[in-house]
Structures are given as C-alpha cells and as structure tokens.
Amino acid sequence: MPENNQFWDFYWEVSLRDIEDLGKREAILAVSQLIRRLAEQPDQPVRLLELGCGEGQIIGPLVQAHAQVRSIDTSLGVDYKGSSLDVGRRNYPGLRFIEGDFTDPQLLARLGQFEIVLLVNALHEVFSAAYSEVLGEVDVLAAWERVEQALAGAVSCLAPAGYLTLFDGLETAGDLQQKLRVRFHTRLARDNFYIFAREYRPFRVTYQEVGDPYTIELSWRDFTRYITKSIFLGKPLWQTERLESYQYFDEAEFRAAFTRQGLLIRELRTLTVDYEKWRSLVEIETPGCDFPAEHILILAQKSTQVASD
Numbered sequence: 001m002p003e004n005n006q007f008w009d010f011y012w013e014v015s016l017r018d019i020e021d022l023g024k025r026e027a028i029l030a031v032s033q034l035i036r037r038l039a040e041q042p043d044q045p046v047r048l049l050e051l052g053c054g055e056g057q058i059i060g061p062l063v064q065a066h067a068q069v070r071s072i073d074t075s076l077g078v079d080y081k082g083s084s085l086d087v088g089r090r091n092y093p094g095l096r097f098i099e100g101d102f103t104d105p106q107l108l109a110r111l112g113q114f115e116i117v118l119l120v121n122a123l124h125e126v127f128s129a130a131y132s133e134v135l136g137e138v139d140v141l142a143a144w145e146r147v148e149q150a151l152a153g154a155v156s157c158l159a160p161a162g163y164l165t166l167f168d169g170l171e172t173a174g175d176l177q178q179k180l181r182v183r184f185h186t187r188l189a190r191d192n193f194y195i196f197a198r199e200y201r202p203f204r205v206t207y208q209e210v211g212d213p214y215t216i217e218l219s220w221r222d223f224t225r226y227i228t229k230s231i232f233l234g235k236p237l238w239q240t241e242r243l244e245s246y247q248y249f250d251e252a253e254f255r256a257a258f259t260r261q262g263l264l265i266r267e268l269r270t271l272t273v274d275y276e277k278w279r280s281l282v283e284i285e286t287p288g289c290d291f292p293a294e295h296i297l298i299l300a301q302k303s304t305q306v307a308s309d
C-alpha cells in the first residue's frame with residue numbers, strides 16, 4: 001500500500017464520507033498520521049488502546065486502515081456499555097473489545113502496554129458522572145479528581161515514549177459568569193433553548209428575557225453549554241446528551257493536567273466544527289463576543305525522563 005499523504009487523504013475522504021461527526025473525523029485523521037509516523041521506525045509495534053471506545057467508530061477504522069502495521073492487530077477497545085461493544089464486534093470482527101470501567105485501576109493493570117492510548121469524547125463522561133443529587137449539579141471538585149485519576153490510569157497503559165491522544169470538549173478560559181446577550185432567529189430555536197434550560201442536568205441554567213421574547217441574557221458558561229448541545233435538541237440523543245457536560249477543563253487546565261501526568265504535549269489544536277449550524281440558530285448581540293472553540297485535540301508523549309526529586 002503506498003504510504004504517501006495524498007493516498008491517505010483520499011483514503012479517509014472516501015471511508016469517512018458518511019461520518020456525520022466532524023470532530024471524530026479530526027481525531028481519526030490525527031491518529032492515522034501518528035500511526036504512520038511511528039510505523040516508519042523499523043520493528044516498531046503500534047498497538048492502540050481506546051478507553052471509552054463505544055461502538056469502535058474511532059479505533060475500528062484506524063485498525064482496519066493500518067492493518068499492515070506491526071502488532072496493530074493486538075489493539076483493544078474498552079467500554080462499560082456491552083450493547084455498544086456488541087455493535088463494535090459486529091462491525092470490526094478482527095478487533096478485541098473488553099467490557100469494563102476504564103477508571104478501574106485493576107482492570108487497566110491487566111490490559112498491557114500500548115504505543116497509542118485514545119480518549120475520544122470519553123473524559124467528559126467521567127466528569128459528568130460526578131453529579132451530586134445533594135448539590136443538584138456536578139460536584140466539580142470531585143469530578144476534576146475523577147478526571148485526573150482517569151488520565152493517570154490512561155497514562156499507566158502507555159508503553160515507554162507512547163502517545164496519549166485526547167479529543168474532547170473545551171471550556172473557555174476567562175470569566176464564565178460574564179453576561180452575554182443573544183437573539184434566537186426562530187421560534188423553534190428559542191423553544192429548544194427553553195428545553196435545554198429545563199432539562200440540562202450537570203449545571204443549573206439561568207437566563208433573563210430582555211425586551212422581546214427572542215432575546216435573552218445569560219452567562220458565558222451557560223451559553224457555551226447550550227450552544228455545544230444545540231445540535232441534539234429535539235432529537236432522541238438529547239436524552240443522554242442532557243446528562244453530560246462537554247466542558248470540564250480550559251486549555252491551560254488541560255496543559256497542566258497533562259504535565260502533572262508526565263506527558264509532553266507534541267500537538268494541540270482547538271477547533272469548532274458546528275459554527276455554521278450555531279449561526280443559523282442564534283446571533284450574539286454583545287459586541288466583541290463570538291462563538292466558543294468547541295473541541296480540543298491533544299497528542300502527548302509519555303516522558304521517558306525520571307524525575308530527579
């Protein structure tokens with residue numbers, strides 16, 4: 001198989017033609033490049049582990065595409081949702097899947113070591129699982145602790161100089177309580193916002209109508225949560241999406257968390273894939289404010305240096 005970039009651009013263009021989630025596409029393209037880079041080194045095995053793999057929509061196409069790479073057939077997907085793994089096993093019969101909780105250190109200790117560990121849209125679920133009935137919101141301190149532990153667990157599965165790839169939602173840096181005035185373009189968009197405000201579970205959402213029923217004021221924190229969930233409103237997926245906050249770390253917090261785990265960030269990108277859809281729903285009237293960056297993609301390498309103190 002020719003190993004040039006043009007070939008791979010065409011390969012992924014064709015094989016990801018039907019994928020609707022553009023964020024997933026970015027994660028797959030970045031990891032495909034990383035696999036090819038690693039596989040250039042003689043005798044280098046490239047084994048993938050995806051934690052929170054769901055139906056295998058990330059790890060499956062990657063292993064299929066790079067089937068000739070040494071040891072890639074020992075790659076593994078982990079998820080605690082058996083029904084998703086059943087779909088993965090059907091779609092990717094050669095791939096290994098294990099049912100279990102990836103925040104369980106005992107499970108991780110049994111998995112072995114991998115050159116690439118993937119956390120794609122998975123850690124925000126760990127964060128959101130720290131919802132407290134008493135607080136009526138996510139217990140943020142407990143949630144950050146869980147995220148940190150899950151990250152440490154993922155790093156424990158990396159082979160020396162292995163790569164952790166994370167793709168997930170991104171919190172905006174700065175004052176999340178800053179007020180923002182926005183105007184809905186349609187009645188449907190406005191009514192869907194009301195559903196969001198009532199049903200979104202991780203944080204209480206507050207807003208005020210200003211002047212006319214299509215214009216509201218709300219905090220930047222609540223706006224980013226609304227806009228990044230807006231594509232699910234009115235769809236069956238909303239019933240699960242309403243339980244999860246995509247946002248848990250801003251860019252600096254991701255960098256700090258990765259550094260604490262002895263990871264060297266080799267590539268970091270922030271991206272927004274739903275900008276046009278958002279613009280069709282709502283206009284931001286507050287001067288100087290624009291839609292948020294939606295996702296973060298990080299490729300980080302496990303440091304091989306031993307700490308001196």
Ligand SMILES: C[S@@+](CC[C@H](N)C(=O)[O-])C[C@H]1O[C@@H](n2cnc3c(N)ncnc32)[C@H](O)[C@@H]1O
Nearest residue numbers: 052053054057079080081100101102120121125
């Ligand atoms: C949004 S899905 C992403 C699936 C896949 N990474 C993808 O992008 O197609 C998140 C997945 O993580 C799984 N998950 C969340 N927390 C988990 C945990 N603690 N242990 C195992 N799986 C978990 C969920 O069951 C779900 O399948």
